[in-house]
Amino acid sequence: LRTLGETLTDVFTYTIEDGSSAPSTAQITITIQGANDNPNDITTTGLTILENAANGTSAGIVNGLDSDATDMLAYELVDDAGGRFAVDPFSGEVSVANSSLLDYEVNTTHSVTVKVTDLAGLTFQNVLAIAVVDLNEFSVTIPIDTDGSANIIAEDAPIGTAVGITIFAFDADATTSAVTYSLDDDAHGLFRIDSNSGVVTVNSALDFEAATSHTIVVRATSLDTSAATQSFTILVTDVNEFSITTISDTNAAADTVLENSQNGTTVGIVAFAADGDGTATVSYSLDDTAGGRFAIDAFTGLVTVNGSLDYETAHAYVIIVRATSQDTSFATQAFTISLLNTNETPVISPWTIVTDYITPITFNAPGAFNYVDDPELDPLTISLVGQPSSGTVNLQSNGTLTYSPINLFEGTTSFELEFSDGSLSSQLVVQVVVNRPINLPPPTGGGSGGGVGESSGSDTGSGSNEASAPTFVAPSPVSDASLEAIQVLLGNSQTQAIRSDDVSPQKAAALATADVALGSVFYVQNLALAWQVTDSSSIDSFRESYSGHRGPVITNDLRFVGPNFKRMIESNSELQDRDWLSRVAPTVTTAIGTGAVIWLVQAGHVVTSLVGRGATWISIDPLVVIEGARGREAEEDEGHSIGELFDHGK
Structure with a gap:
């Protein structure tokens, strides 16, 4: 009842009894008046x-x-x-x-x-x-590896060993999002995965030598049935299970090499050794290289020549090969390499023949064979390739050799011999040195020369002289300094000119002997010419001027006097030791007669005053001068000029 105007009537009937159980029944009507409720x-x-x-x-x-x-x-x-x-x-x-x-x-x-x-x-x-x-808004994510370590496992690891992979995937839905894991590819049963935790472990034996890695495929499945897959690679590490094997030669060829083979030539050996471990790289070296004669490639095991090989020294060599595995295990093996003999050219030794002026020299058998050896000891034959330019060679098959210098030759020459073993040959260039002795032997044959002295000599060259024979000194090789000094005297502008036809090597050599003649050389500024004198006063003055000279200057009275020389001595007598220079070309001397000496040193002003006939010097042959001087009479006295002297010499 919501309002007062709304009523609700209810009638109740009730009965009342007294003590004698006499009932009385009545009705009550109740009217309920309405009111508003909450x-x-x-x-x-x-x-x-x-x-x-x-x-x-x-x-x-x-x-x-x-x-x-x-x-x-x-x-x-x-x-x-x-x-x-x-x-x-x-x-x-x-x-x-x-x-x-x-x-x-x-x-x-x-x-x-x-x-x-x-x-x-x-x-x-x-x-x-x-x-x-909740709605199914999301699918499961791609599986990832939440284990930060590398996915590596050693071979032979026990079953159940974790491999470094923990899979994780999720479904963003709040419900129906539980994720479970499985392997679509377990690498042929080698691995397994925990369906709830996603941890991957070893499920079977692993062998590095069989496979160095494996790939698995993981599947993640959500409660809402969504799924995702992902592959993972697991590396297998090697375990040192094996040692290196014995070394063998994989080259079936014979272990031989020719003697004298070049470095790098193979010898028929390729060393090989193996280590059963997958990561065991093998390298090669030689414990014994046979004295450095052989080498081996560290990677391939190929043995090659590395030094001189001589069959005549040794017919075979032994090397020891070492093979070392990466796991430090090693093995050694000896191999014998045989040398093959080859025919080699005869081996020659230097030979220099030294003899005196106009003096033949003979070398009896074995003679020339003393300067050759055949490595194989084969019999050798000898032949003369050509005669020398300044003499003759007589050669016999047994090696006997005679060299005869030509008349008046002094200096050096050469000739060539050839030795053959029948297939190979070698050439020997024999050097020859012909020296001029202190006492010159008389030239052979007739001639107009005689000795220079106070007694007369024969015109035929066969006569005798009371005076001693002319004195010569064997010349040393002509140096550049000597040539420079001589060319100044000769008026030549080029050093080569001294070796021209006008001035022969013999002439040049004869002008370069003072150093040997007197044992020492004195030098005066530039080029000076000290000529012979006979009077004692001039000799004394000359000696006083050069008192610092260690060797003798003039030892005998000389027969030919140049008046200009006296004036030179007088005008230059004040020269002192400080004027000597050792850098100047050595003096040059040539004997003219008994005790006669010509000194040539450098001093241009003296040359100018002393020698007035420079052109005459160009045609001088000292040997001719000497021979010509022998025929001169004693009456040739001082007063002759240098030019006159050499004119007579010619």
Whole structure:
């Protein structure tokens, strides 16, 4: 009953009995007058909603209760869960007001406060929960390895050993998102995975020598049935299980090599050794190289020549090969390399023949064979390739050799011999040195020369002289300095000119002997010419001028006097030791007669004053001068000029 005008009548019948059980029955009518009551409860239907449901989607119905049967109720949301829901004021239907705020993964339920108001304005409110239903929004992710260590396992590791892989995948849905793991490819049963933890472990024996790595494929499956796969590579490490094998020669050819083979020539040996471990690289070396004669390639084991090989020294050599594995195990093996003999050219030794002026020299058998050896000891034949330019060679098959210099030759020459073993030959260039002795032997044959002295000699060259024979000194090789000094005297501008036809090598050599003649050389500034004198005063003056000279200057009275020389001695008598220069070309001397000496040193002003006939010097042959001087008579006295002297010499 909502208002006073609304009444409710109820009739009650009741009976009363007294003590004697006499009943009395009566009726009572009760009239209830209506009054407005508050709403007193709210019931619900549904109140669930899918996450992400569209705006306006019904989430359920709320129903207010009021004891006033005819009363009308109105609904509102005092708390709409942050704007997520709305309610129909008349029907009480709750619907989605903002779908973006409905996310099961954020909140699985939301609370709203519903208020019910009757027509009289009386209210009732209650807090109601609206459940959010999860949707399958996400699939499972691709599996990853969350183990930070490398995916490596040693061969022969026990079953159950972790390999460094822990798989993880997830499904972002809040429900139906549990993920489990399995292997689509377990590498032929070598590995397994824990379905819940994702840890991968060894499931069977691993062998590095069979495979150094394996690939597995992991599958992750969500409760919503979504799935993803990923492959992972597991490396297998080697374990030192084996030692190196014995060394063998994989080259089937004979272990031989020709003597004298070049470095790098193979000898028929390729060393090989193996280590059963997969990572055991083998390298090669030689413990014994046979004295450095052989080498081996560290990687291939190929043995090659590395030094001189001589069959005549040794017919074979032994080498010791060492093979070393990466695991430090090693093996050694000896190999014998045989040398093959080859025919070699005869080996020659230098030979220099030294003899005196006009003096043949003979070398009896074996003679020339003393300067040759055949490595194979083959018999050798000898032949003369050509005669020397300054003499003759007589050669016999047994090696006997005679060299005869030509008349008046002094100096050096050469000739060539050839030795043959029948197939190979070698040539020996024999050097010949012909020296001019201190006492010159008389030239052979007739001639116009005689000795120079106070007694007369024969015109035929066969007569005798009371005076001693002319004295000569064997010339040393003509040096550049000597040539320079001589060419100044000769007026030549080029050193080569001294070796021209006008001035023969014999002439040049004869002009370069003072150093040997007197044991030492004195030098005066540039080029000076000290000529022979006979009077004692001039000799003394000359000696005083060059008192610092260590060797004798003039030892005998000389027969030919140049008057200009006396004046030179007088004008230069004040020369002192400080004027001598050792850098100047050596003096040059040639004997003219008994005790006669010509000194040539450098001093241009003296040459100019002393020698007035420079052109005469160009045609001088000292040997001719000497021979010509022998025929001169004693009456040739001082007063002759140098030019006259050499004119007579010619």
